[in-house]
Structure formats: C-alpha cells, structure tokens
Amino acid sequence: MKRVIIGLSGGVDSSVAAYLLKQQGYEVIGLFMKNWHDDSVTISDECPWLDDSNDAMLVAEKLNIPFQTVDLSEEYKERIVDYMFHEYEKGRTPNPDVLCNREIKFDVFMKIALELGADYVATGHYCRKGVIEKNGETIYQLLAGVDINKDQSYFLCQLSQEQLSKALFPIGELTKPEVRALATKLDLVTAEKKDSQGLCFIGKVKLPDFLQQQLKPKEGVIVEVPKEQDVYNSIETKFNTIEEKLEYLSRKIDYKVDFGKIVGKHQGAHYFTKGQRKGLAVGGTIEPLFVIDTDVEENVIYTGQGKEHPGLYKKALFVSNEELHWVREDLTLQVDETLPVKARIRYRQALENATLYKVDSGMYIEFENMQSAITEGQFVAWYIEDELIGSGVIS
Template sequence: MKKVVVGLSGGVDSSVAALLLKQQGYEVIGLFMKNWHDDSVTISKECPWLDDSNDALIVAEKLGIPFQTVDLSAPYKERIVDYMFREYQQGRTPNPDVLCNREIKFDLFLKLALELGADYVATGHYCRKDEATVADGNPVYRLLAGKDPGKDQSYFLCQLNQEQLSRALFPIGGLLKSEVREIAARHGLVTAGKKDSQGLCFIGKVRLPEFLQQQLQPREGQIVEIPGTADPFQRVHPGFASREAELAFEATPPQLKPEHGKVVGTHPGAHFFTIGQRKGLDVGGTPEPLFVIQTDVDKNILYTGQGKAHPGLFRRTLFVGEADLHWVREDLALKPGQEMEIMARIRYRQELQPAVLYRTEGGMYVDFREPQSAITPGQFVAWYREDELLGSGVIA
C-alpha cells in the first residue's frame, strides 16, 4: 500500500480527501499544521485553531487513521508573515496563500511527510493532476482546474513545480462542493456542515490594519483625488520601434502627481492600502465611491478616483521580472522573442481572460485583449491553456 500524509485542517474538504484516500486503499496519516497565531490580530471566532485541530482529531478517529499535530509556527512566521510585512512596506500587495502552498504545504510539510515514509501528500484543494507524455517521451505532471467552477483553487497552487506535483494528490478535485458535503454527511464526519474558513492560509481571518501595524508604523499622508479627465490618462501612443517597446509603454502606469487632482483627506499610511481598495478611505461627499488607483509609499500619497470605471484603475498589460517567472510546465517555457496565446487571471476567482505572453530578455509581458481592473504589484498572474495551469509570476 502506498502511504499518504493528508493535511487535515479541520475543514470538510480535507476530511473528505482523507476518507476517499482510505477508501481507495492508501495507508493514510492525518497531520494538522499549527502555524503562527496572534490573537491580537486574528478574529478568533472566525478560525479558532484549537477547535480546528480538535475537529481534525475527531475526523481521524472516525476514519481510524493515525493523527498528530506539527508546529510549523516559526518557519511560517519567517517565510509567510515576515514576507507579508516586507511586501506591504514596499508598496506591494502579497498573496500569502500562494506562498503558503509553495513554502509550507508543499515544501516543509512535504519533507515531513517523506520523513514519515510517505509516498505522497494530499490536500483538500479543488484542483486536479494528471500525467502526460511530452515530445521527448518524458512524463510531465499537469495541474488542472477543479471540476467545480465556483471553487477551482488551481490559482493558489500556481507556484508548484514538477517535483512537488509528482508527490501531490488532490482527491476532491473532480467533485463539486455540494458532493463533498454530501459524502461527509453520509459518513457521519463532524465537519460535514462546517463553514468554509476565510482569511490567511492556516491562520484565519485577520484584521489587516492591526496585523500590519505590528511592524509598520502609521504615517499620516494625503489622499489625492484625480479626475478621470486628467492629463496622465490622455496618453497619446507614440510610434513604436518594436513589439517590446509597445508592451513596455502599455505596462507602465500613468505618472500621477498631486497637482493632477485635489487633496480630499488624509490616511494613516500608504503602505496599508492596495490598488482597487475602497474601504478605509473615510472620504465622503463624492457622487461615486472613491477607489485607490495608485499608491506612492515613498512620498506617502494615496491617489484615488471616483467609480469602478475610472480610467486610472485599468491597464492592458503587465510585466513579470525574470526572477519572478515560474513555469509549472517547464517544457513549455518561452524563449526571448517568443509569444503564446493563453488565458490568464490576476486574482483568485477572476474569470479567465484572453491574453498573449511575450518573452523578453528581462522577463515577460502579459498582454490582455481587454484592459484589466486593479492590476496590483505583488499579486500573482497565472496563465492557462484550456483547464491546465502552465505557469505564473509576481506582477512587477
């Protein structure tokens, strides 16, 4: 029998993943990961880790599988929490869930599983994996979207590599969420009706301002409202000597200055805000709500615009630097000068958008057919062909 270590989170998805693996004849071990936790910034009722670990234990006992808790709080703080602070401090908006999968579940957790003699690790992600043969006859692992379109979580796994995928199992990826709950209820699992957890991977819902203020000091600055008719949005396209020059132009946000608009309020620190954010500005009296369209952390200025259709929110092209490029399918990686038509998304649950990848010496452009709202530095763009996730990168 092949041995599988399942990351039991205390939720219904990982519970059913363990159940299905046992039914398929695997030797299953349940492991609960205790990660960094701080009650002062966690909305505890939303994700009490003690309750989650107890639920995971009850499920393991019901299934008759060994169970233990592992404390990964120190490396989690170093690899995820400290990373978040650094990113926000530099005016970028990180995605800790993507990093948690790459650095914790499919790195540290995977290594622990292998030390226990496991052949695989399994999680309750709504995604699928299969094996294909490429031109040179070598097998490759493909990361595929989950069957449930409303729950597909392939985006969160966009940084996995072939070695990690070779050891991964996703038992519920071919099921709908309703089917997962039905299976859990039919087998009397305590997690059958449990609400889905929200917030950070294995931490829970966090009050972000309080969380960030542990490390980042408040610093009052100006909120500047820029009208949609301002000069920076009336950019005239010059003639381009090359495709790369055109993409570089399209990927560069308009250069905003306070004189392009008017001061309408103050904020506690530009590093606490992200592009597209509406809440927390506390500026009233405008016909339409204000949205953050740019942040300047050096000068501590928030640039805002009225309404979801403000031109400052939209851009057609983004860039991923060389160091931040990642291919799940390394055999399909582009060489400088090559292009590929793909579908892409810049955030979880966004509908896939048609785009073209264009590889350069210094990285890669993702050129969308239609302008995208709130392209945010620090977030991940992931690209697909049909339902296969091919690669991803950090937005520059």
C-alpha cells in the same frame, strides 16, 4: 499499500479528501499544521487553530486514521509573515495563500511527510493532477478543478514538477455541494462548517490590524484624481518595436499630488491596495472612491471616482525573470517567442484571453481586454485550456 499524509485542516474539504484516499486503498495519516501561535496578533479572543485542530482530530477518529499535529509556526513566520511585511512595506500586495502552498504545504510540510515515509502528500484543494509522457519523460499537469466555482488551481500556481509528482488532490473531480453531501452522509463533524476566510493563518483578523503590528501608522493625504486628468489622454504613439509598445501599455503612471485635490487623510499608504474601496472613509462623492495607486515613499494614496475610472485599467503587465515560474518547464518560452493563453490576475477572476511575450528581462502579458486593478506583488497565472502552465509575480 502506498502511504499518503494528508494535511487535515479541520475543514470539510480535507476531511472528505482523507475519506476518499482511504476508499482508494491508501494508508492514510492525518497531519494538522499549526502555523501560528503568537496570540499578541490575533486580536480576538477566539483561537481558531485550536477549534480547527480539534475538528481535524475528530475527523481522523471517525475515519479511523492516525493523527498528529506539527508545529510549523517558526517556518511560517520566516517564510510567509516576514515576506508579507516586507512586500507591504515596498508598496506591493502579496498573496499569502499562494506562498503558503509553495513554501509551507508543499515544501516544509512535504519534507516532514516524506521523512515519515509518505509516498504522497494530499490536500483538500479543488484541482486535479494529470500525467503525460513526452519524449520519454513523465510530465505532471496542474489542472483546474471540475467545480468551476471552486477551482483552486490558481493558489497552486507556484508548484514545481517535483512537488506535483508527490501531490494528490482527491476532491478535484467533485463539486463543493457533492463534498458537503458526502461529509453529511459520513456524519463528519465538519460537514456544515463554514469555509475559513481571511489569512490562512491568523484567524479572524483584518489585514490592516495585523499589518499595524509591524508597520507603524503614519498620517498622509488622500488625493482624488479626476477622470479627465491629462495623464489619461494617451497620444497616438508610434512604437518602433512590439517591446516598446508593451512597455508603454504596462507602465506605471507617476502620480503627483497636484494631479487632483486632497479629499482626506489616511494612516499609512502601505495598508492600502489598488482597486480597494473600503476603509478610505471619504464621503461626499457622487460615485464611490477606489484606490488607483499608492505611493509608500511619499505616503500618498491616489483615488478615483467609480469603478470605470481610467486609473484602474491597464492592458498589459510585466513579470521579471527572477519572478517567472513555469509549472510546465517543457513549455518555457525563449526570448522573442510568444504564446496565446488564458490568464487571470486574481483568484476569483474568470480566465481572460492574453498573449505572452518573452523578452530579455522577463515576460510581458498583454490582455485582449482592459484589466482592472493589476496589482504589483500579486500573482498572474496562465493556462492552456484547463491546464495551469505557469505563473509569476506582477512587477
């Protein structure tokens, strides 16, 4: 019997995943990851990880599998929390869920599992793994989950071939309603449990509250930039090379306070992110205000009215070589090569037609359609059909 260690999170997805593995004849061990125990920052009396570990334990009992808890909070603080603070300080918006999978579940956790004699590590993600042979080599594929509404391949976009080789995703062939129905039939305590929201470690906390623990509030101004601002009137430019054109399309506009009028104050530009609408507390505009850019150096937030504001839209983005990652290393592009793909810049976004252009310093991604709120620090992932082949941090 092959041994599988599954990350039991106390949610319905990992519970059903554990059951399916048992059905498939694996020796299954449940492990609950405790990622956070600094109560000074949870800012609420609820202790979500205690409830979750309790539910995970009840599921393990019900399925009759061994169960234990591992404390990864130290690694978590170093690799995820500190990184997040660092990114926000630079005015970028990190994605902790993608990092948590790369750094914790499929690295720290996986190493513990392998030390415990596991052949595989399993999670309750809605995605699938494929295996193909190419030139005599075994290649692992990261495929979208069957449930298009729940597909979570994006969150695993930073996994490597080595990590994928040891990973199992038992519920990837099921839809969420099927998973819930199965949990109900098995009478699992997690059957009706709501999906966890918010950061994958600090429970029910608003991000600004959490960031305020380390990034001190600092008053600054909110500027509203009108749609008619000259900076949006792009002059027909003749480009000598495709790279020049892509550089232009992906450029960051250098906003100045006199581009618009001051409409309010804020408590720190680093708490805000592009495309954000809530939390500005500025009234009296015809259409709602959206953040179109933040300047953490000068501590200014630039906003525009309405979700069609030109300041929100761009057609291309850039990923530097250091932050470029190929799940399918065999498909890596060389300089001057291009590749038509489908891509997304955030988890819930539908896949969009795009083209990859490899240049010396990194890679441009040009979309067929304008994209709203392309945000530095977030991940872009690209696919061929339903296979995620690579990803990178938007620079």
